[in-house]
Amino acid sequence: NAGVTQTPKFQVLKTGQSMTLQCAQDMNHNSMYWYRQDPGMGLRLIYYSASEGTTDKGEVPNGYNVSRLNKREFSLRLESAAPSQTSVYFCASSPRGGPSGANVLTFGAGSRLTVL
Amino acid sequence: GENVEQHPSTLSVQEGDSAVIKCTYSDSASNYFPWYKQELGKGPQLIIDIRSNVGEKKDQRIAVTLNKTAKHFSLHITETQPEDSAVYFCAARRGSARQLTFGSGTQLTVLP
Numbered sequence: 001n002a003g004v005t006q007t008p009k010f011q012v013l014k015t016g017q018s019m020t021l022q023c024a025q026d027m028n029h030n031s032m033y034w035y036r037q038d039p040g041m042g043l044r045l046i047y048y049s050a051s052e053g054t055t056d057k058g059e060v061p062n063g064y065n066v067s068r069l070n071k072r073e074f075s076l077r078l079e080s081a082a083p084s085q086t087s088v089y090f091c092a093s094s095p096r097g098g099p100s101g102a103n104v105l106t107f108g109a110g111s112r113l114t115v116l
Numbered sequence: 117g118e119n120v121e122q123h124p125s126t127l128s129v130q131e132g133d134s135a136v137i138k139c140t141y142s143d144s145a146s147n148y149f150p151w152y153k154q155e156l157g158k159g160p161q162l163i164i165d166i167r168s169n170v171g172e173k174k175d176q177r178i179a180v181t182l183n184k185t186a187k188h189f190s191l192h193i194t195e196t197q198p199e200d201s202a203v204y205f206c207a208a209r210r211g212s213a214r215q216l217t218f219g220s221g222t223q224l225t226v227l228p
Contacts, residue, residue, distance in 0.1 A: 004159070041220055042120075042218040042220040042221050043218040045215050045216075050214055058215060059217075090159050104162050104165075105162065110157075
């Protein structure tokens with residue numbers, strides 16, 4: 001059981017280039033999330049998808065787009081990368097995104113992105 | 117929205133000693149408080165959580181306490197071991213919210 005798989009693990013971009021981070025989960029979870037992790041700032045939510053067919057903005061959505069391709073896959077796209085988007089990106093999933101229950105997150109191993 | 121502050125940012129303890137990490141939250145409606153551990157090169161993993169109707173919860177060497185009046189909660193690790201070295205994140209969530217708000221993280225180092 002792989003859990004949450006992210007690709008690529010490392011990527012270097014030049015300013016203005018575009019790229020897509022891929023995420024897939026095999027736990028039949030309804031909800032998926034994209035976070036970025038920066039030193040001293042913890043984990044900040046970029047976008048999430050409470051269920052297949054829905055997406056919502058998180059705390060720091062500017063400069064990103066997402067696609068919930070199906071129940072398993074949730075991709076994050078940078079259309080025109082900027083140095084401020086240099087970060088470690090984590091995808092996560094949870095059984096459900098509603099207010100009830102503990103909503104435990106399962107994280108992927110992360111994708112380290114550097115924008116020059 | 118919710119704001120979660122976490123202290124200290126770094127913590128070093130001798131093996132066998134206890135470690136305490138503290139978090140405060142701003143939204144009195146928050147009712148779920150998990151703690152995640154992130155080992156080097158890996159994603160965070162849930163280690164313990166507590167709901168607002170409980171004051172303390174233990175799981176072997178780790179425990180979490182919650183003070184709703186003061187709006188703070190703490191992670192306690194006893195008899196620390198080298199494998200406890202990691203970054204620890206606290207988080208909080210309102211019952212009506214769909215996502216967690218994380219603290220800034222604590223780098224715990226257990227010295228042999």
